[in-house]
Amino acid sequence: MADTLNAAWAEAWLRNSAAVVAEHRKELIDLDRAIGDADHGENLDRGFSAVVQKLDESNPETPGACFKLAAMTLMSKVGGAAGPLFGTAYLRAGTTVGESTELDSPLLAQALAAARDGIVARGKAEVGDKTMIDAWTPAVDAATEAAEAGAGPADVLEAAAVAAQQGAESTDPLVARKGRASYLAERSAGHRDPGAASSALLLRAAADAAAAAGNGAGEAGASGA
């Protein structure tokens, strides 16, 4: 297994993200219909399609450049809360990795933590508020722990993806305290938070891209859209 991830991985992550968001578009819309305004799947699909288009037009040479491209594109194209939230996440991750061309496990874990911190700075949500933070925080904790235990980057991301999925599921019984769903108060319980669900998909896409890169599948395999 490779012990660093590069720009090809970052690009594959974003392309994978666009593919899974498109695939789960309807599911995300349905989740958002239950406790929001039924646009989360559409918002993210529009945003990530634009990211893919930008990737096709330009050729970002570092992971940081990929993240910044995603940040700017999501901020301007998503149109809902997820735009500034994911936009800020990618922006902070991009700042954290800076000009590095190779990301090792500790740096990767730091980048994920910075992304989560960016979402918190923007939306002021805490764990338990029934937002995407309920997926991100366990993911960051798991990634940090794995990195400290000496795991390679693909395993760090795998740990993050698993924890994010569990975190998304943990939002089912919660009452929303932030975002649009908070207007529903008690009635928001019994539904999964759409942003937590999509965050789990994005982190799964990151892990899959890393696994493909590690298997020597290279860019083509990793970008398997």
Next chain:
Amino acid sequence: MSVGLLIISHSAKIAEGVCELAAQMAADVVLVPAGGTDDGGIGTSFEKVQSGIEKADTGDGVLILTDLGSAVMTAESALEFLEDAQRNRVRMQPDVPLVEGAIAAAVAAQTGVTLEAVVQGAQSAQTGAPAGGTQGEAASAEPAIAPSGSAEQPAEPSESAIALSPEPAGGAGGVESASGDVELINPMGLHARPAAVTAQELTGMDADITINGVDAKSVMLLMTLGLKQGQTLHVAATGPDARKAVDFVTGQAADGFGEL
């Protein structure tokens, strides 16, 4: 120039409507709507917000008012990308009711005051709201409208509509107070423009002053009184400028707010 206003809403119609409403009372203020997504849908647009800040920035500052959720987050994201010098003259006031806040801020901006004073204007739109009220609660915060009484009875037509009743200041060295009644003689009553003129002028005076029980320094509260021609204003003030404040209101009203 004066402070500019940027109104961010999920709906283009709301943003435009709020600007239209505020423009009525602040003809010289730059009011910029940033509503809806880039493709005209419901949501917020980073680009509309970014270019809106540029348009609203006259050099004297920009106040941003927002509706729900992501409007605030989109605006904050856009602020992160500004140069420090520009960011320092942009303020956001997320917790005031959008319509009331925009009108109050625009009226303040129209007088050419500083950005801080315009922010305070917007905050005054919350007067009467329960402390710590949420968006929803603030919207339902009603001012204490004086119940029935002479305000509702058409006053007898009289030549001299002013009936000043100077109250003696309470004791030696006590607080100055003054009050007076005056009939509204202009056909449209205490509508937006006179309410704005009154509140603006009174804001500069050192006195607590009420008209029919509501804070006369708040345009919004004055407008919610809905006072019509023939109704009576009960003006009461305390503080060093009490007399001056009461005289100003009664004088303006007797003069039909210059609308006769």
